[in-house]
Amino acid sequence: MRQQNKKPQRFVLWIGGGLALVTFLFLFARHQGQKNTKIESSEPVELVPTEKIVAAQAPGAPTEVAPSNTEPPAEVLKQNTLPSSLSAADLAKFKDFQEIARSKNDNDPRLDTEFRSLSPDLKKALQDFYQQMAPEKRNEKGLVVFLIARDLKTADDALFLRSVYAEEPCLSMESCKILTASDPHLSFADQVSLNYPQMAGLYQLEKKLAANPEFLKDPNLREKIRGILDQAVKYGVPSVQKRAEEIQNRFRL
Structure with a gap:
């Protein structure tokens, strides 16, 4: 009888240990993700205006962008x-x-x-x-x-x-x-x-x-x-x- 009772106990212990391991891995991964996010966002991101992107892509383009409301010649x-x-x-x-x-x-x-x-x-x-x-x-x-x-x-x-x-x-x-x-x-x-x-x-x-x-x-x-x-x-x-x-x-x- 004692040997038969030990099998369910071992099974419960095995299940409990697995759940604990999964929980530990989940919390560890979440912690690492938050840490990386903080590192990557530690410096502010400078947004480049679209006009400068277009000017940079065009070879020989002027550094200044003409305003959209230019007058006719x-x-x-x-x-x-x-x-x-x-x-x-x-x-x-x-x-x-x-x-x-x-x-x-x-x-x-x-x-x-x-x-x-x-x-x-x-x-x-x-x-x-x-x-x-x-x-x-x-x-x-x-x-x-x-x-x-x-x-x-x-x-x-x-x-x-x-x-x-x-x-x-x-x-x-x-x-x-x-x-x-x-x-x-x-x-x-x-x-x-x-x-x-x-x-x-x-x-x-x-x-x-x-x-x-x-x-x-x-x-x-x-x-x-x-x-x-x-x-x-x-x-x-x-x-x-x-x-x-x-x-x-x-x-x-």
């Missing part, structure tokens, strides 16, 4: 500002011009219906618009020169056209001041685009003189036109120089 603001000195009719034409310039459509019929005879105020607004545009806006600038040269009447018109040929040549469509390294020898199409303002002026000037030879009978205007061509001959692009010389020889200027 000054050039955009100027171009979107309508001249306050224009009459209602001229203001409507100026808006049409801006629309045509944005579309880059040189064949827009409004160029022949609305812009054949320009008022002095509208010409001044177009010239100001020309000066406000970036040098790389070759098509838009060329459109202004085209209109002024086609309606050349006054000394102010001639002075503006002469200033166009006093500009530095545009070296590339990306930047007028930097020649694209991948394409040092520009194609004919590229040369036409880069020199569009200068070539458009010469084209219209020659066309005007051919259609109205009496235009040169005015000594003042004749002298102004000669000044335009003299400046064009000095322009740093051979094709422009050659075209100006041809006009000089044709009309003995």
Whole structure:
């Protein structure tokens, strides 16, 4: 009987010992976890703003992050500002011009219906618009020169056209001041685009003189036109120089 009673007692002792061991291991592991947590969190964690992360990932990115509420470039603001000195009719034409310039459509019929005879105020607004545009806006600038040269009447018109040929040549469509390294020898199409303002002026000037030879009978205007061509001959692009010389020889200027 005593041997039979010992078996249940041993079983109970074995169960109790197992439970005690499990409890000890659980408490030990919990203690170690709390200890590690305290060690890892002993130093404060510094959160890096998202903007700095993005800037660090982009090679060559500026160290300062531009604010989200940046204003548009000054050039955009100027171009979107309508001249306050224009009459209602001229203001409507100026808006049409801006629309045509944005579309880059040189064949827009409004160029022949609305812009054949320009008022002095509208010409001044177009010239100001020309000066406000970036040098790389070759098509838009060329459109202004085209209109002024086609309606050349006054000394102010001639002075503006002469200033166009006093500009530095545009070296590339990306930047007028930097020649694209991948394409040092520009194609004919590229040369036409880069020199569009200068070539458009010469084209219209020659066309005007051919259609109205009496235009040169005015000594003042004749002298102004000669000044335009003299400046064009000095322009740093051979094709422009050659075209100006041809006009000089044709009309003995």
